Amino acid sequence: MHFKLFGITLPIFLAIDLLWIGVVAKGFYAKQIGFLFKTNINWAAAGLFYLIFIAGLVLFVIEPAVRKASLSSAVGLGAFFGLVCYATYDLTNLATVKDWPILVTVVDLAWGTTLGALVSGVSFSLGMKFVA
Numbered sequence: 001m002h003f004k005l006f007g008i009t010l011p012i013f014l015a016i017d018l019l020w021i022g023v024v025a026k027g028f029y030a031k032q033i034g035f036l037f038k039t040n041i042n043w044a045a046a047g048l049f050y051l052i053f054i055a056g057l058v059l060f061v062i063e064p065a066v067r068k069a070s071l072s073s074a075v076g077l078g079a080f081f082g083l084v085c086y087a088t089y090d091l092t093n094l095a096t097v098k099d100w101p102i103l104v105t106v107v108d109l110a111w112g113t114t115l116g117a118l119v120s121g122v123s124f125s126l127g128m129k130f131v132a
Contacts, residue, residue, distance in 0.1 A: 004131045005058045005066070009123040015056050017115060025107070032101045057081060061120050065129045074124035075117045082116020085110060 021029075030037070042069050065074035090105040090112075 002063065005123065005127050006053060006054060008126045008130065009054050009058055009062060012016050012122050012126075013057075013115075013119045014050065016119060017050075020111060020115070025111070028039040028107065033105045036097075044092075052079065053085060056085070057123070059122055060109060061116070062123050062127060065120070065124050069128065071121060071124055076085065076122025079113045079117035081120075082084070082112040082114070085116070086112025 057078060061077045062074060065071070065077065079095045086108050090108045091098045096104060
């Protein structure tokens with residue numbers, strides 16, 4: 001079940017997050033922390049983050065929710081998982097990076113929470129249809 005749910009979740013997560021990063025919030029991040037951007041993206045590191053985050057969603061959120069047949073569990077735990085993961089990054093940066101904007105932290109925490117809930121809810125629904 002892990003691999004099937006991972007296969008369902010990966011494209012959903014990528015589509016939603018890349019829309020956010022590349023279109024919706026692109027200007028926001030450039031304005032707020034553009035001074036920290038590299039000229040060349042480290043795609044291996046980005047890909048590793050996506051693989052680990054999605055594996056965590058599947059293992060800790062989506063698969064248990066499918067086993068319980070509980071959409072509310074998928075959405076609620078997905079939201080919390082997203083918050084925890086994004087808080088790890090953003091609150092560490094807020095604590096240690098000079099001039100890290102608090103607004104970026106607030107927006108990222110809201111986004112991580114929303115992303116985790118949305119991806120988990122959609123993946124759960126598809127998982128119930130095609131995997132369970």
